[in-house]
Amino acid sequence: MGGPRRSPLTRLGRWLIVIGFAALLAFPFYWMAITTFKQTSDLYNVEHDPFVFNAAPTLDHLRLLFRETLFLRWFWNTTVAGAAVVAITLVLAVPAAWALARLTGRFGQQLGIGIFLTYLVPPTLLFIPMSRVVSWLGLQDTLWAIIVTYPTFTVPFSIWLLMGFFKAIPRDLEDAALVDGLTRFGAFVKLVIPISVSGILTVVIFSFTLVTQEFVYALTFISSAEHQTVGVGVPIYLVRGDVYYWGSLMAACLITSLPIAVVYNLFLDRFIAGFTVGAVK
């Protein structure tokens, strides 16, 4: 690594901090994984060390999850709804954010803040009026109910987030593209969007994870098991009264969160990189 040479003590301190954080962040995954494969008797015995296997690992919990619940169906629903919500969010938020970012003066600024404020209204309040809209559209108890309602909060947040990215793009760059032969729309598609990939990826991940974890709307708008998403189906069918199927619950969480974690890590450098460095001085 670059940078000036540090004393061994400073370097040790750094490593301790890094390792500490890594352990902290990895712990939930470790906990989910070990619980998934533990026998129930091992899990519930308070005499046992909870961090290791005290009895042979088992696949019982996975069997329960896949055979006796509609987990695969929920997983599929989540993927479909997630993809749809991401698509709707991008189609609405990207052009809106660009327009707002380029609206100079106070008008654009205030409109941006206004849009962000709608994001702050909690879903626990909104689900009541929203349920009337959903039933008026005849969408109750279908996946469509959440596909049309989730953008009500993914879109404002994404607009607000993308505005920041677009505002950071120097105006000269767009002007240069216009002089070099593009139309305004061409400059937007061939220049603004590629430069803002990190912002757009952030929006994709934000919208998708929201679909996997959202509870209130999914619970109220969808009642039948086969239309539910992971976020609702899993806790409803694996928590029966006061009986928690911990092994299967953790298995479901692990299977859902791993793909997102992997995708996130693939694009990690994109999120961090100061992407416009070197464009202008």
Add this chain to the structure above:
Amino acid sequence: MAVVETRKLTKVFKKAEEGAVNDVDLVTRDGEFLVFLGPSGSGKSTLLRMIAGLEEPTRGDVLIGGDVVTDLPPRARGIAMVFQSYALYPHLSVEQNIGFPLKAHGVPKPKRRERVDWAASLLGIQHLLARKPRELSGGERQRVALARALVREPTVFLLDEPLSNLDAKLRASAREELTSFHKRVRTTTIYVTHDQVEAMSMGDRIVVLNKGIVRQIGTPHEVYDEPADTFVATFLGSPPMNLVEDTDFIAGFRPESVVPAEMVRGPSAPIRLRIRLVEFLGSERILHGVIDGGRFDGRKVVSRVATAASGGLGEGAAHDFAVPASEVKFFDRATGKRAAPRELSWR
């Protein structure tokens, strides 16, 4: 190659405020290197951006090659522009940056490669083609921006302070390179700067702007030796022209015209100066003095004298100087405009 013309070109950003550019009429010559010179905020960039089509004029017209292009988008004007910030595309390599205008105009790939290589070799940046803009130094970025501008062989080059991000030494060599480059390609070029040295050394003609108004258009010699008004007189030259106000006129003379009296032959105006401060600049000295006695007693006058000729001109001393009569310019006191020469009595 083409001639750029503006007709009563005006830009008002906010109603009720003064315009950033006001009724500018100018015509370039074919293949000319025209410089827009003016202080910060004088409307140079706005004028250039209107010529480029990046800013919509409030009034007036832009003509390129005889055609009115006021309503055409930038891409249809056959121009290329270099921005002060260089505006290189950060996500593309140097090669893709230079090829960008060609790609945007649908030039096929093999031809594109050829043109990019030609432009890169012209500016000596072939070895940088694979890099990203963030991996380049300021001078290298400037070359890439130039290569991108010339790769399409535009009819007009527009450059907005392309050297202001370079350090002094690099700027001097870049200035020279730009001039010799222009001599080779002979494309009509409009160059914006607030640096009078750049303007004087590079321009075929200089357009001096202030507050969005053209104060003078002329060759470097004309704007320096025959300034049209007091603004041009004081904006050009370092230190600026001395101005001495009388009842209805202003007399102006350059610091280098104020020389020790014993060195002047022919008709001249004598001035006695008390020297307050001496700045040593190597080959010459700047003497800051005040007039001692006479009608203009106490007015500040700056003199620039070769070090070799300035022996005995120390701080605090009073000395007789003289200004050759032909070097004194007269301006109208009310308007600041150039006025006819007249008899000047100092006593």
